[in-house]
Amino acid sequence: MASILVPVLYIVLVFGGLWAFSSWYRKRNAAQVYEPYFPQHRERDLYISLLQKSDPPAPESLLKAALVRRAMTDVTRILRIREDKPALQILLQKGSIGDDLWSSVLAAEKEMETELLEVAAEANAYVEGWGQVIFQTASEMMANERMRALLERVPAMRSEAGECWLV
Amino acid sequence: MSQTHTHGPGTHPGHTHGPPPPPPPQMAMRPPDPLMQAVIEASFRPVNFALGPPENGSVLCGLHKLEKCEGCDVDYTGLNRLSRTLHSNSNLRCPPPPNMVNKQLSQAVVNTKEEGNALFKGGLYDKAIQRYTMAANIASQRPPWEHQILLREELATVLSNRAAAFLEIGDYISSLVDAEVVIQLRRNWSKGYFRKAKALLKMDRPKEAREAIQVGLAFDPDNKELQEILARIDHFLARREQGHQSNEMASPDPQSPIPPAS
Ligand SMILES: [Zn+2]
Ligand SMILES: [Zn+2]
Numbered sequence: 001m002a003s004i005l006v007p008v009l010y011i012v013l014v015f016g017g018l019w020a021f022s023s024w025y026r027k028r029n030a031a032q033v034y035e036p037y038f039p040q041h042r043e044r045d046l047y048i049s050l051l052q053k054s055d056p057p058a059p060e061s062l063l064k065a066a067l068v069r070r071a072m073t074d075v076t077r078i079l080r081i082r083e084d085k086p087a088l089q090i091l092l093q094k095g096s097i098g099d100d101l102w103s104s105v106l107a108a109e110k111e112m113e114t115e116l117l118e119v120a121a122e123a124n125a126y127v128e129g130w131g132q133v134i135f136q137t138a139s140e141m142m143a144n145e146r147m148r149a150l151l152e153r154v155p156a157m158r159s160e161a162g163e164c165w166l167v
Numbered sequence: 168m169s170q171t172h173t174h175g176p177g178t179h180p181g182h183t184h185g186p187p188p189p190p191p192p193q194m195a196m197r198p199p200d201p202l203m204q205a206v207i208e209a210s211f212r213p214v215n216f217a218l219g220p221p222e223n224g225s226v227l228c229g230l231h232k233l234e235k236c237e238g239c240d241v242d243y244t245g246l247n248r249l250s251r252t253l254h255s256n257s258n259l260r261c262p263p264p265p266n267m268v269n270k271q272l273s274q275a276v277v278n279t280k281e282e283g284n285a286l287f288k289g290g291l292y293d294k295a296i297q298r299y300t301m302a303a304n305i306a307s308q309r310p311p312w313e314h315q316i317l318l319r320e321e322l323a324t325v326l327s328n329r330a331a332a333f334l335e336i337g338d339y340i341s342s343l344v345d346a347e348v349v350i351q352l353r354r355n356w357s358k359g360y361f362r363k364a365k366a367l368l369k370m371d372r373p374k375e376a377r378e379a380i381q382v383g384l385a386f387d388p389d390n391k392e393l394q395e396i397l398a399r400i401d402h403f404l405a406r407r408e409q410g411h412q413s414n415e416m417a418s419p420d421p422q423s424p425i426p427p428a429s
Contacts, residue, residue, distance in 0.1 A: 058218060061224060106374075133261075141311045144309070150352070
């Protein structure tokens with residue numbers, strides 16, 4: 001009995017798995033257009049909310065700072081797309097990912113193009129020429145903030161290293 | 168490509184030269200795509216916030232009036248810091264380009280670090296550590312928009328020296344942590360790996376020290392300092408393997424203090 005059971009079990013596992021996967025996959029593709037590639041752009045939401053604020057209005061220094069934070073998120077997203085896209089293209093060609101994921105990357109990329117133009121235009125409205133600098137500023141700020149955070153973690157790193165050392 | 172004339176920057180030629188050039192890398196100031204603008208507009212979700220001090224120049228969560236709030240899942244500390252910086256520098260209309268550098272601050276970092284180096288050479292390691300810590304704190308007060316390479320190199324140098332000073336007073340854990348931070352700051356700088364290996368050897372972890380040196384050598388294969396210490400570690404490990412522990416227990420690093428980098 002065992003000699004028959006093994007190949008049967010094998011077939012059930014392999015084909016059963018495939019069937020379950022493809023039905024899940026078809027259902028999933030039918031149900032959704034595609035999910036946005038990035039979560040809600042909260043820095044953009046805050047910037048626009050600040051612009052809309054009246055009585056009292058947000059001071060200009062705060063608006064400018066919020067625009068820089070928005071640009072920082074943009075830089076992160078542009079880098080993410082640049083990093084993910086080639087890998088996803090390979091997966092798409094292999095058939096390892098669906099068209100939906102690919103479409104959502106392309107849509108995100110298109111949206112980011114417009115987003116960058118909008119941020120640059122906003123920046124230029126405050127100070128002529130700032131739009132050409134703001135993304136460079138944003139990327140330096142991200143790197144500098146990471147370094148400051150690293151420096152602040154030193155005491156915690158010492159106690160962690162100390163604990164490891166005691167064990 | 169027989170024509171020899173040039174097109175001024177930003178001018179659009181009315182003719183082409185052979186095969187079309189690749190499309191310009193975005194940001195060529197095309198008008199934004201109205202469809203995408205509509206998508207962006209539709210995705211907007213108003214944020215519930217409150218304005219806080221000074222002079223409504225900061226953002227707080229709307230519910231609890233906190234700058235950083237776990238309940239609301241917001242952290243406005245970075246935003247508010249930048250807002251304050253812009254507000255207090257009223258001559259700054261926006262963050263200047265990254266190559267505009269605060270030279271006074273650079274000089275203060277260098278001076279403080281050199282005071283530390285002098286104390287180190289005089290054997291006053293505790294005092295040297297204090298100076299290096301101060302130099303690191305001065306460096307981290309750089310305006311956040313300045314070119315990252317400045318803070319990176321200043322912190323890496325100062326912490327590398329501090330790691331050496333910690334090693335001298337026998338605080339190997341602090342030395343190891345500083346070396347680790349130096350590596351994270353400048354991954355291709357041999358000094359971080361050298362300091363890390365020195366600390367690990369003092370903690371009797373020669374195999375990890377060897378690994379650190381090998382990572383460093385992958386970035387800088389011709390580095391003499393790393394090659395030498397690797398040879399010593401290998402010698403030490405071979406001896407230990409042979410069971411010659413009795414008179415080889417001393418760590419394989421040189422006994423003389425290592426002077427700070429610069
Ligand atoms: Zn021409
Ligand atoms: Zn809250």
